[in-house]
Amino acid sequence: MQGTVYKSTGSWYTVKSEEGDFYECRIKGKFRIKGIKSTNPVAVGDNVVFELEKIGDETVAVISEIKERKNYIIRKSVNLSKQTHIIAANLDQVFLLITLNNPPTFTSFIDRFLVTAEAYEIPVVLLFNKMDVYDEEQMVEVDYLMKIYREIGYHCIDIAAKEGKNVDKVRELMIGKTSMFSGHSGVGKSTLVNALESGLKLKTAEISEQHLQGQHTTTFAEMYDLSFDAKIIDTPGIKGFGIVDMEKDEIGDYFPEFFKLKSECKFNNCLHLDEPKCAIKNALENDEISWSRYRSYAQMITGEEENYRVDIYK
Numbered sequence: 001m002q003g004t005v006y007k008s009t010g011s012w013y014t015v016k017s018e019e020g021d022f023y024e025c026r027i028k029g030k031f032r033i034k035g036i037k038s039t040n041p042v043a044v045g046d047n048v049v050f051e052l053e054k055i056g057d058e059t060v061a062v063i064s065e066i067k068e069r070k071n072y073i074i075r076k077s078v079n080l081s082k083q084t085h086i087i088a089a090n091l092d093q094v095f096l097l098i099t100l101n102n103p104p105t106f107t108s109f110i111d112r113f114l115v116t117a118e119a120y121e122i123p124v125v126l127l128f129n130k131m132d133v134y135d136e137e138q139m140v141e142v143d144y145l146m147k148i149y150r151e152i153g154y155h156c157i158d159i160a161a162k163e164g165k166n167v168d169k170v171r172e173l174m175i176g177k178t179s180m181f182s183g184h185s186g187v188g189k190s191t192l193v194n195a196l197e198s199g200l201k202l203k204t205a206e207i208s209e210q211h212l213q214g215q216h217t218t219t220f221a222e223m224y225d226l227s228f229d230a231k232i233i234d235t236p237g238i239k240g241f242g243i244v245d246m247e248k249d250e251i252g253d254y255f256p257e258f259f260k261l262k263s264e265c266k267f268n269n270c271l272h273l274d275e276p277k278c279a280i281k282n283a284l285e286n287d288e289i290s291w292s293r294y295r296s297y298a299q300m301i302t303g304e305e306e307n308y309r310v311d312i313y314k
Helices: 107-119 136-152 167-174 189-196 248-254 256-264 279-285 291-302 304-309
Strands: 002-008 013-017 022-027 047-055 058-066 072-076 084-089 093-098 124-128 155-158 178-182 222-226 230-234
Touching: 013 047, 013 058, 022 047, 072 107, 084 178, 093 107, 107 124, 107 248, 107 291, 124 136, 124 167, 136 155, 136 256, 136 291, 155 167, 167 189, 167 230, 178 189, 189 230, 248 256, 248 291, 256 279, 279 291
Parallel strands: 022 058, 093 124, 093 178, 124 155, 178 230
Antiparallel strands: 002 013, 002 047, 002 222, 013 022, 047 058, 072 084, 222 230
């Protein structure tokens, strides 16, 4: 039988068959997928082959094969630095929710997320949430951030999930697609999903005053079928986003505004750090490239990005 993984708890997988029935499945032995050292070989969104086996009086569903993935989004596992964690597979797009504060989403986190999505060819839409609670100064800051990412070519939407502002624009982009929702805990993923489809009633949590940080409400990624011909994968809040298995000389290619200019650099192996006649550094000096984006890039290249695991709120 064939089906799609809708939920993973690490040891059990909920699979929806082609006929529309749900089965609780296990995996047999260990899956080795193209050398990916992953904490979870089977991810939500995977298309799998499974069989029903009789063990005593019990019928158990066992996954025997994972079909080739169209794409997947992956990050370093927070506790095991050598391991990686596949968040979801076979995505049409990702919505990254961003909040200016309460909790803050830093550009370094946004940029690492975007680099990974570019590497795996997954379109990203940036949703700037909680627009209903910002003062004038904060609105200006959000406008500035949206301008940076729009100029690079990213689709940005300002929303207020609680108030329902621009939720219809998000819904429109989701029709006929499998979308993943991601971001820190507390940015309003569950609130937005509930606004899109009120019947789901995903748990939402208050922001912890102590750390201005979200409380985890989602512990495992889970896929839902929505009434308007859309599938959504809701993910646990992510504190940090470590990039995986990228050579230094390829990271710049996943910054679209760098990639556009790289042929104008004097050296074809230019890392855009200290090399002479670098088109990217030149564009930076002329304010044609954002300093925050360049800083994110330099952190990834120099390995400073290891602080992605540090809890900045402590």
